[in-house]
Amino acid sequence: MRATEQLKELNLENWTAATGHAFTNALGAGTLDLDKMRGYLQQDYLFVEEFVRLLAAAISNAPTLADAVPAAQFLAVITGPENTYFQRSLKALNVPEASNHAPETTAFLDLMRSARLSGNYAEMLAVLVVAEWSYLSWASPMEDNAKDLPFWFGEWITLHAGAGFQGVVDYLRAQLDAVWPTLSDAAQDKVRRNFSDAVELERAFFDAAWAGFAVEQHI
Numbered sequence: 001m002r003a004t005e006q007l008k009e010l011n012l013e014n015w016t017a018a019t020g021h022a023f024t025n026a027l028g029a030g031t032l033d034l035d036k037m038r039g040y041l042q043q044d045y046l047f048v049e050e051f052v053r054l055l056a057a058a059i060s061n062a063p064t065l066a067d068a069v070p071a072a073q074f075l076a077v078i079t080g081p082e083n084t085y086f087q088r089s090l091k092a093l094n095v096p097e098a099s100n101h102a103p104e105t106t107a108f109l110d111l112m113r114s115a116r117l118s119g120n121y122a123e124m125l126a127v128l129v130v131a132e133w134s135y136l137s138w139a140s141p142m143e144d145n146a147k148d149l150p151f152w153f154g155e156w157i158t159l160h161a162g163a164g165f166q167g168v169v170d171y172l173r174a175q176l177d178a179v180w181p182t183l184s185d186a187a188q189d190k191v192r193r194n195f196s197d198a199v200e201l202e203r204a205f206f207d208a209a210w211a212g213f214a215v216e217q218h219i
């Protein structure tokens, strides 16, 4: 079995909770309370800020140019269409970018920062694989509904579905699958820990978003 499949199966309970969540189900149905969406977008934009640093670190630690190119192209999507999606959505929903980090956001940022500062490619990939694969998993079944939704719901689905994004996830998984057999037992332990922390944090982030992050308002 692929290493990434095995890692997912070790975390099946949190994985299933994170990828079939009431929050994303309501988002896909177009029934999600807008204040919940506002709070989620504010906190997730803070997530993206650190995610960009982590992805840049993975690019800089990829073994060859061929290994780096798909991640670099993905970085351009995040800093291009995804970045403007956040800016347009926050504006349309009439809230500013957040200045305060919720505890669930801080916990995720801490994991991403520690993976980045480790300088270890596999530890970085473990977090990146979870973040992108889990989003592909919840968003893909909703892709056909996306066009009927307001853009702040619909584009969040289409950014995480379709052949292009599937290709990003295939690439990230293939990178981790390839490096896995070269790792020492201790290094594999650390990757396992990062992977399982990331799955737990994805679930916790959606749980908090569904309960409702505090929404920061214009003053």
Ligand SMILES: Cc1ncc(CO)c(N)n1
Residues within 6 Å of the ligand: 044, 047, 051, 108, 131, 132, 135, 202, 205
């Ligand atoms: C919390 C979280 N996990 C994963 C993604 C996908 O990049 C995201 N935008 N936010």
